[in-house]
Amino acid sequence: MTPPRAGGAAAAVLPRDVVAGLTALLCDADGNLFPSEEPAFVASAEVTNRLLAELGDARRFTPEELRLATTGMNFRTTSRRLAAEAGRPEVDVEPWVAEEKRAVTAHLGEHLRPHEPTTAALTALAPHLRLAAVSSSALGRLAACFTATGLDELIPPGARFSAEDSLPTPTSKPDPAVYLHACAQLGIAPAQGLAVEDSVPGALSAVRAGCPTVGNLLFVQPAERAEREAALREAGVLAVVSSWQELADTLLPVLTGGGR
Numbered sequence: 001m002t003p004p005r006a007g008g009a010a011a012a013v014l015p016r017d018v019v020a021g022l023t024a025l026l027c028d029a030d031g032n033l034f035p036s037e038e039p040a041f042v043a044s045a046e047v048t049n050r051l052l053a054e055l056g057d058a059r060r061f062t063p064e065e066l067r068l069a070t071t072g073m074n075f076r077t078t079s080r081r082l083a084a085e086a087g088r089p090e091v092d093v094e095p096w097v098a099e100e101k102r103a104v105t106a107h108l109g110e111h112l113r114p115h116e117p118t119t120a121a122l123t124a125l126a127p128h129l130r131l132a133a134v135s136s137s138a139l140g141r142l143a144a145c146f147t148a149t150g151l152d153e154l155i156p157p158g159a160r161f162s163a164e165d166s167l168p169t170p171t172s173k174p175d176p177a178v179y180l181h182a183c184a185q186l187g188i189a190p191a192q193g194l195a196v197e198d199s200v201p202g203a204l205s206a207v208r209a210g211c212p213t214v215g216n217l218l219f220v221q222p223a224e225r226a227e228r229e230a231a232l233r234e235a236g237v238l239a240v241v242s243s244w245q246e247l248a249d250t251l252l253p254v255l256t257g258g259g260r
Helices: 016-020 037-055 065-071 075-085 094-112 116-125 141-149 177-186 200-209 222-234 244-255
Strands: 024-027 130-135 159-162 193-198 213-216 239-241
Touching: 016 244, 024 177, 037 065, 037 075, 037 094, 037 177, 037 239, 075 222, 094 141, 116 244, 130 141, 130 177, 141 159, 177 193, 177 200, 193 200, 193 244, 200 213, 200 222, 213 222, 213 244, 222 239
Parallel strands: 024 130, 024 193, 130 159, 193 213, 213 239
Antiparallel strands: none
16 A cells, blocks of 8 residues: 555655666756745846846736746746747847846855755665756756755766756757756666656656656645646656655665565
8 A cells, every 4th residue: 555645645656667777866956956946036037027128028027926937947938938028039138148147046056055854865865876967057056056055965067967058059948858968978768867857847858858757846835736746747757756755765665675
C-alpha cells in the first residue's frame, strides 16, 4: 500500500526500471531548488514596468501579476512578447534583458538563504546520481542563487546549463533544447537523467527531450498546488512530490539496492 504524505496525498511512486536506469538528476533551479521566483519578480517587475513605459504601453505589473503571467519563461521571451503586444516588435530588447538580469541577480544574491531540508536531501542523493542544474535563467543569476543558498559544492558551475547562456541560440523552456544540450554535455541518454521541475513549461521541456520527469511542489504557493499538480501531470510527469526529501525517499531504496 502506498504510504501517505503530508496532507493525506499518496507518496510518489516511480517505476523501478526507470529509477534503476538513472545516472543523473537534472534539477530546474528557480522555484525548485530555491524559492527564487517571488523575490526575482520584485526586481523584474520594476524593470518590466520601465520597459512598458518606454514602449508607450499603459499596462503595469505587480510582482505577483508578472509571476503568474510569465512563470517558466525567461525575460527575453517576456520582453519580446510585450513589445509585440505594444505594437513595437522592432524594439531591441537586449539592453532590457541585460538590465533585468543585473537587477534580479543583485536582488536574489541579497535575499536568498540556504534551505536545509533541500540541501540534506540533495546531499543524500549526490553519491548515487550526478547532480546538474538545467534552467532557463542566465548563468550569472544561477551563480548568485547557488552561492546564496549554499549549493555551490553540490552543483558546481560546470554542472549548470542555461537556456539563456549555454546554447548557440538563446531559448526558453518549453523548448527541449536545454535538456538535450545538458544530456549531451553530461554524456548520457535523456532516459538516464531524471528531470525535476516545478513549472509546466519546464516539465514540457524535459518530457519533450525524452527525460523521465518529476514535478516538485515544494516552493509552489499553497493555494496553487492542486491546480499545478494537475497541470504537471497533464504535461507528462511520472510523479509529483512535495519536497526533495520525498524524492530522495522514493529514489534511494532502488539506487542503493534496497528496492524490491
